[in-house]
Amino acid sequence: MGWRRRVRLNSEGDGRTVRRLIDALNDRDWDRVRGSYRSDVIMEHPAYPEPVVGSRQVLEYVKKLIGDFPDLHVEIANLFGDRGWVCVESDITSTFRGAPLQYPECVVLRVEDGQIARERHYVDLLVFQRGSRPTPTR
8 A cells, every 4th residue: 555644634623724714815815825725735726727736826826816806705605524625615706897796616625734735616607708696605
């Protein structure tokens, strides 16, 4: 059997890690955002053809996102986790091309030793083409 890295797994603590990241994002606290991620984090988003790798690159991605959506706000609708995995269902509000925008998003994260090691986003990109207002998750 191959070598396996030992990590601490704590579902309640992992959920707090993800909540702290979302709070930092909403507060535009870039140091806290970057500190939420492992240096070798892998982030996947359907808007990007290749994964974003590394905490510096993830921070650049997040800053670009905020540049495109300066009033973006993430509201957690549901959050649950088990054995180092956390799933967040959220309602995103922002302005897009001068019009209000609201859409649901789901993100699955792997938390290791209190930092995010993997992050995969699930979102309907057609919402940006349609300019519609999908029903929020609540």
